[in-house]
Amino acid sequence: QVQLVQSGSELRKPGASVEVSCKASGYSFNNFALNWVRQAPGQGLEWMGWINTKTGNPTYAQGFTGRFVFSLDTSVSTAYLQISSLKPEDSAVYFCARGFSEGSGGNCNADYWGQGTLVTVSS
Amino acid sequence: DIQMTQSPSSLSASVGDRVTITCRTGQSISRFLNWYQQKPGKAPKLLIYAASSLQSGVPSRFSGSGSGTEFALTISSLQPEDIATYYCQQNYSALWTFGQGTKVEVK
Numbered sequence: 001q002v003q004l005v006q007s008g009s010e011l012r013k014p015g016a017s018v019e020v021s022c023k024a025s026g027y028s029f030n031n032f033a034l035n036w037v038r039q040a041p042g043q044g045l046e047w048m049g050w051i052n053t054k055t056g057n058p059t060y061a062q063g064f065t066g067r068f069v070f071s072l073d074t075s076v077s078t079a080y081l082q083i084s085s086l087k088p089e090d091s092a093v094y095f096c097a098r099g100f101s102e103g104s105g106g107n108c109n110a111d112y113w114g115q116g117t118l119v120t121v122s123s
Numbered sequence: 124d125i126q127m128t129q130s131p132s133s134l135s136a137s138v139g140d141r142v143t144i145t146c147r148t149g150q151s152i153s154r155f156l157n158w159y160q161q162k163p164g165k166a167p168k169l170l171i172y173a174a175s176s177l178q179s180g181v182p183s184r185f186s187g188s189g190s191g192t193e194f195a196l197t198i199s200s201l202q203p204e205d206i207a208t209y210y211c212q213q214n215y216s217a218l219w220t221f222g223q224g225t226k227v228e229v230k
Contacts, residue, residue, distance in 0.1 A: 035219075036169075042207075043160070044210065044221060044222075044223050044224040045159075045167060045210055045212075045224070046221065047220060047221060049214070049217040059217065059218075060221075061124075062124060062217055062218070076191075077143070085127075091187040095166055095167070097166075097167075106173075107154070107155055107157070107172055107173040107214060108155075108214040108219075109157040109169055109172045109212075110157075110159075110167070110169060111169050111172075111178070111212065113166035113167055113168070114166065115166055118165055
């Protein structure tokens with residue numbers, strides 16, 4: 001069965017960096033995009049962007065350029081989210097989600113999700 | 124970015140009630156609209172894709188409708204396990220956006 005398993009909670013000080021991993025299993029990793037979604041405490045879902053698992057090319061949403069980096073290790077079917085120069089407002093749960101496409105020009109959605117990784121930024 | 128406006132932001136209904144949540148977009152998105160359910164402390168779950176297609180395994184009491192700029196998610200008979208926050212999400216643009224969410228509670 002399709003599974004996305006994320007790394008555990010992280011506590012960092014402001015200015016530090018953090019890496020969240022998302023390990024996929026149960027499907028062909030290269031055939032589906034990988035999205036990242038942020039949810040601040042008590043807030044809604046915010047799409048951060050996605051990474052093409054065939055080419056490694058990332059696309060970032062507005063507000064997630066510069067300090068946020070998406071990467072892959074296809075040899076272990078794992079995607080990574082790195083956040084640098086952490087700020088207290090980066091404290092949130094970060095989800096990875098598989099991107100399913102109905103084909104060129106078709107509907108896309110996030111059909112499987114990781115369990116979420118809580119990142120807390122506090123001095 | 125394509126703006127998404129959900130209403131209401133929260134609602135309280137009785138078990139068995141028919142519940143409708145609406146999502147309006149700032150420009151026409153055809154039927155490139157998905158709905159997700161998120162229970163407290165859990166990851167979101169895809170309910171409806173392409174405006175009205177039911178994701179596999181989702182109970183048939185959930186349905187979606189609409190196209191263009193106005194969409195709706197309907198729960199035909201609210202059940203206690205439907206307590207959650209519901210989000211619409213557009214994928215017309217290569218840059219996805221989510222609605223702000225609608226929290227559904229049981230009276």
